[in-house]
Amino acid sequence: MDIAELAKASGLPVSTLRFYEEKGLIQSSGRSGLRRLFSTNVIERLTLIALGRNAGFSLDEIGAMFTPEGPDINRTLLLAKADELDTKIKELTSMRDGLRHAAACKAPNHFECPKFLRLLHVAGKNRVRQPNKLKENKLK
Amino acid sequence: MDIAELAKASGLPVSTLRFYEEKGLIQSSGRSGLRRLFSTNVIERLTLIALGRNAGFSLDEIGAMFTPEGPDINRTLLLAKADELDTKIKELTSMRDGLRHAAACKAPNHFECPKFLRLLHVAGKNRVRQPNKLKENKLK
């Protein structure tokens, strides 16, 4: 399929697809004239990239998980990333509970509520920078 | 306390603290000459900001959760954010399972493994941009 079809199928702008190809995250299976041709499996790959981004991994990190540079360097990396996710899941869970509690709490301000403060101190490590919202493109 | 102490206590660079103050995310309780003075409760606030960032919220979103602009606009917002987190937690969980499986799987490549593909398709929405790692500053 051509780049427009892939864009449609993946929900990503063509500019992003070209950008990802340049970065080596996906590859076109050939050209018809100038035009890139993609096989359908890149859709899966794009989904995986989206998942990784959503999980907070950078494009470079995602790229590293794809390419099997060594024998099982990759395997180790994947497990390390899975562990990172475990940590993050715990953090998000306390954050979520904290928000729910904050919304329900009677205390004049949350910093006076002991329950909130407890939640707040449970998490309190492993901070990661991460800005920028995607502007409305759903995959699938 | 002065800005250097706060930096030490929070693990954040002073440049970040000034930046956050400019953005209205924290406030100094006064000045001694030119120098900002902070009360210790900003540490809690900074922890909260860190948590929010880690959860994928932008500084503006975090700011919105703090300021009680209306009567219970805030409450609604907090609950909405909590729901976003629920979604994200589910996604991260499948991602984590996917990674663990991928690390263990015998299939020649993961796209040929049905279990992996199933996991892959379970999540597949709600993508969010988010780059940039923090360069080693632990809070607390």
Added chain:
DNA sequence: ATACAAGTTCAAGTCGACTTGAAGTCAAGC
């Protein structure tokens, strides 16, 4: 043959979240 929509390249621009640099202020120690 000719237009045109959709593809292409490459350079430059944008956005959020900070960081860095230049230039100035000021209390404390010599």
Added chain:
DNA sequence: GCTTGACTTCAAGTCGACTTGAACTTGTAT
């Protein structure tokens, strides 16, 4: 009274992840 070091402001720079624009090529449709 002068240096020093920690603070200050304000403008500009950086980084990742894309997006946009200008200029060019090409396969179909008239």
